[in-house]
Amino acid sequence: MKDKHPIDKLFKDGLHAPDLPFDQKDWEMLANKMRPRKKRNMPLLIWMTSGVAAALVLAAILWPTDRHASMKDIQENASGPVQRNTPDSRDTSGAPNTVPPNAPTPIRGKGAETEKLALNTPTDGAAISEKPIDAVSLYPGSPATLPPPLFSPVQNHKPIVAYTVTHLSSNGNEIPAVARTIPATIVSDETTPRRANGERSNTSQRSWALSVIAAPDLSGTQPLSGKLSGNVGLIATYRFNHWLSISGGALYAKKLYRADFADYRPTISWGDRAAIPDLVEANCGVLDIPILANITLKQYDQSSFFVSGGISSYFMLRETYNYIYPPHEYGYLQKPYTLHNRNRHLLGVGNLSIGYRRQLNASLSLTVQPFVKVPLTGIGNGNIKLYSTGVAISADIDLTRRNR
């Protein structure tokens, strides 16, 4: 029998039966592969949602903001039979939401129903008469009965004018005017309720909103660079007052990026092997759980500017890496390596953004929000410093208003 080559013998003896420790992660990888997976075309969904959202934002910007139309609606309401008799009643015509500066005040008129409206411009309705109102007397300490505002601009405080709308009652009896007061139909630039002493009502300003978000971005190892990626998800916002709110939610993020292998630092040491890749291409599905604080910088009638800051947790649902090796006699070597649910980064990413929000109607607004996500820790299997820079576009639904 021919003797075995010494090199062969050396390697056979040394490598034949190693005693390697069991790694639970290897089983998890196998278990994940054994589960049948439904294929999803997330990028298409992301881009379609982004497209729809962009179209909506464009429509919102071009939306004619006709305040006279609102007034017309009010006049129609005032001159016709009054059906709403709660302080929370509001204009449903899509006019800018406004909040009355006054609480119901009993006004008695013989043989008539009386409605009190505070308007910043007079109307020519035959059934409407004008009467100046003292704001303090109109607000007898019952701010809780006022509807909360979505926005609460503080500019353009104008004199409050009351319009008394007189209707003939069917039976000719006097009906307390308080029962017919329609605060929400009052139109004013002052959209934040005030107490009798002029302070804003924090209680009435609190509200919930739900945002549907689509956010294309660039993901890479440097800010403002990388491959086109995207995010979709839902964010809930709780507004404390006219300038502060907090948000939290969940986004599915597709992170596509390419990194130098020097930036790729896997937990398991690569060793000093000669076969070191040049590049790593990543395709990751990430669950992004952000917590944000939002501060309103500037408030207008139907729009506002704000800044947001906060922190995100990344749950790496799926990570696929392509290691691209340098050219060699055996050609390029590309083989994807996939992990499922292997890495989690709690509070591992910082968020910073500025935003512009445009009110579409009483309960719906659209927001455009350029943002940057800054890594506070290494992300994914390669502990990459992964930045994301993009623009979030969202449709915001004011749940508090809708419920009322």
Add this chain to the structure above:
Amino acid sequence: MPTINEEVVQEYIAGCRKHNQESQYALFKHFHSYAMGICRRYAHNSDEASDILSESFLKIFSHIDRFDESKPFKSWMGKIITNTAIDYYRASLKFVQQDDVAAYENLGSEASVYGKLAYDELLVMIQSLSPAYQTVFNLYAIDGYSHNEIAEMLGITVNTSKSNLHKARRRLQELLDQRTRTAVDNWEDNKD
């Protein structure tokens, strides 16, 4: 007569045939070290070794009904892992045809003889080979396949298999020499 160990394995296999996940886990854990040892020899890094391992066991579990219990399970499993590793790198296996194979026939015994080296050192050396050299060396030198079998498995000629084996050995010899020089230098530095 089967040993206790073999009886346990037979139990695991019976469970795997019924798609029992506990049995699959037990079988995987039982053979993890052996299987991962093969994967690492054929892979270029730990990530790829883990991937080959999971792909192999996926095949093992899905084809367990084809396993003939009269034969050793370890051999059947080893063959599946080897084939999976070859498939894993098949696209990148670019073999260099060497016509003058006879030139290499008498060079083998010149290689230096080294003492026993650590597993990690040897692994690093074998993983540094190109995929073609690494595969042929693994198949011939460690797994014991003949050049005819290798040629059939990889779709190459016997001569190509021989030339790739020779180049693999030569590269490994260089790495061993380099390691020795480094060790001597370190020893002299420490001595000074």
